[in-house]
Amino acid sequence: MHEENPPAAPGASPLLQQLNDEQRAAVTLPPEHALILAGAGSGKTRVLTTRIAWLLASGQVTPGGVLAVTFTNKAAKEMMTRLGAMLPVNVRGMWIGTFHGLCNRFLRAHFRLANLPQAFQILDTQDQLSAIKRLVKQHNVDEERFPPKELQWYIAGCKEEGMRPKDVPARSEDDRRKVELYQLYEEQCQREGVVDFGELMLRSYELLRDHEPVREHYRRRFRHILIDEFQDTNKLQYAWIKMFAGEQNAVFAVGDDDQSIYAFRGARVGNMADFVREFSVRRQIKLEQNYRSFSNILDSANTLISHNKHRLGKDLRTDQGPGEPVRVYEAPTDLAEAQWVVEEIRHLVRGEGTAGGVPRHEIAILYRNNAQSRVLETALFNVGVPYRVYGGLRFFERAEIKHALAYLRLLENPRDDTSFLRVVNFPPRGIGARSLEQLQDAARAAGCSLHDAVSATTGKAGANLGGFVARIDVLREQTEGLTLREIIQLMLEQSGLLEHYRAERDGADRVENLEELVNAAESFVTQEGFGRDAVALPVDELGPQTLTQSPASQGLDPRQPVLDEPAPDFVAPDAETGETLSPLAAFLTHAALEAGDNQAQAGQDAVQLMTVHAAKGLEFDCVFVTGLEEGLFPSERSMSDRDGVEEERRLMYVAITRARKRLYLSHSQARMLHGQTRYNVRSRFFDELPEHTLKWLTPQGRAGARSAFGFGSGYPTTRQPAFQREADAPWNAPVPPRKTQPEHGLRAGMKVFHTKFGEGKVQTLEGSGEDTRAQVNFPRHGVKWLALSVAKLVPVE
């Protein structure tokens, strides 16, 4: 993220030197609840990370006492990177992550209390839908009346409201049926050992709510709770935060009500006002100094958003001067609009009328919905301007990858019927709908998984199914003790996936992706500390980490730290036995929680195309906001109620504030929509912008008039000073070398004794130092992964 350095305050701590007064006030707030209203481009991430660094550096909290929550993996990663650059602290050991990532970590650590198998798998949205479809078929539900998509939306909505089936009010017959299906869905998930995204949140919340010792433990532990993008939290997330916040914690909530654009998926801006009221927040700080844009752009944004009635109130300001006017263009058709955009971009890139050319990746074309990208793409393609569209299928969502993951999940958990059905006949092996129907009937009758029901089936279908199950089971045995890389390679061969795609005419890309999966696993192993060479930084520079054996069984002693160990997400051992997740199970979790890159074509310098939603949090030198027409932006469906229009206006506000130097707004009189030409008037938002910041490139309100391209000569020549890298900062002391590995005295092949599992044989050793884990085969309990720092493993003989 690009940020300019505000003037340094003399004499302040080096951490605070680069902050302006507002930012510094926020960073150094006393340990009590606070709300930070952070405008666009006001250095929000900087304030959050510096706050954590300042708390640590001033000894107010230890790394283990920080809980920092974001919405996206990207934001979490950025926070960790920046924090790591400010202080020599092991950020991986801290509880910094997404809501779902942290819930996952929490539930793995308390899987017994949560009533989940330790290796529970996570359903993504696709998996959830297919699970619901399966359920609906099984219970002969009328799919016309209860479309699976709607049920999915309904169930997710209930969970976001914190409601279990018993809590849902059912008025009509339809309601009752839906609640019943919700109930059945839950039972199915529980039986199969899988959880969906909403379940991760809801179950963590309930665990805290219902188990006082656990709640008290975490409340005592997390002295400082920091929330990013607070305006995007839903009801359940707010309640979840409340569970962690006790008498002595300080909640530091950062958000911007003007950038709340996710109401449609359950976000409640109202949480900000509720937070102030319910937590008796006395400290509210507004960050209004903007380091991103020139004032013509900011004035436009400020004036536009002032048309919203429900605001906490905030005005962005800058020291940068007016800059260029906001250019407005009216096109006769969507095609002409696209051609104008492309022409304008070519001028920008060549540097005509500007100082030097603009790099293509500093140019963004924004639109309200994805369908609008088509005509823009065609226009760019025709003249050979490289571009990149955001928002396609992500890596872990691709069909071939999902297939491979399904095989891997079956190795980990044969009860996973969703995965079973996904690959039972892929590659095709003669198992059709009829066989599967029989199998599902048998499974239902026996109350078991599809995998286990196979042995009961007979005939030719039974033979095919038996072959499939045998293949999986053999593979499971073969992969025992292998590295993750070897497991995946063996699976790709044995499943027939590679062979299948190699034979397919245009399967080359898919083969490539499958090979990429091996790489993804490899880098996951290295990054998460599963590899033998994983580097673990020492964590105790700023305060000792207590690594304690927890009290036995589920009765936790609230005075004892339970899981204060500095372990990365996936290595956190179970409090009781020291058992850790296998690298495979951990990788599968990673795949579900982080679907991978959202960009279609990586690589060369390209113009960026995306929806306004996708642009939130990004910034570019030049921004085009296209399709500004009534019915499109604001969208038709939002126009019926005021809240809807206000959210569209906030969306427009987000779009405008993405631009640093040059902003273009365009609309078209005619547009192809659903195969028909629609004629739209220009968006009401034009009337809500201040006239003095605008430069109309076409005469207002008249058709087809294409005036000369309006290239101002004033592309700013003043480049902003380069962002001072935190690595150069004086407080960034060199990291001391890591301690030598303690001798655990174990080797593969050795016989060991565990107090709970008895005698077993070591199969593999992984990791180093405190993160060392052993895979042990216990004759009576099967193969387990154990953290040596927690599990007591005594060599036998």
Add this chain to the structure above:
DNA sequence: TTCGAGCGGATTTTT
């Protein structure tokens, strides 16, 4: 079992 025709639906999206 697989492939192709026909139908309907079509903001915004992360985990």
Add this chain to the structure above:
DNA sequence: TCCGCTCGAA
């Protein structure tokens, strides 16, 4: 218009 999904025919 266009995509994805369902259903019917070989």
